[in-house]
Amino acid sequence: MKIVQTVTTFYMSATPRPGTEDAFEECIRRLAAKGTAEGARFSIIELTRTSAALRGEMPAAECPDCPEELATYLEDRLDCMEDIHLDLDVHII
Numbered sequence: 001m002k003i004v005q006t007v008t009t010f011y012m013s014a015t016p017r018p019g020t021e022d023a024f025e026e027c028i029r030r031l032a033a034k035g036t037a038e039g040a041r042f043s044i045i046e047l048t049r050t051s052a053a054l055r056g057e058m059p060a061a062e063c064p065d066c067p068e069e070l071a072t073y074l075e076d077r078l079d080c081m082e083d084i085h086l087d088l089d090v091h092i093i
Contacts, residue, residue: 008063010070011045012090014052020085021050027084028052038077067092
């Protein structure tokens with residue numbers, strides 16, 4: 001019997017984009033507190049003034065296959081829909 005994965009789990013590091021450093025920590029906390037953002041759920045592993053490590057989950061059907069595509073997808077969606085401006089490095093597990 002084949003088990004179908006319904007949720008993709010990933011880890012990501014986030015850094016502020018130039019000009020958004022002052023709001024970085026607030027944006028990360030808002031992202032984690034929101035519950036879901038654009039179909040993804042985030043929890044904070046570590047947060048400093050200049051970087052964050054997060055764990056994320058999203059429906060497998062909506063998740064791009066490679067880490068680079070997922071990073072670009074999340075950057076674009078968070079930028080447009082949540083007004084959160086981050087540079088991301090993603091690792092899918």
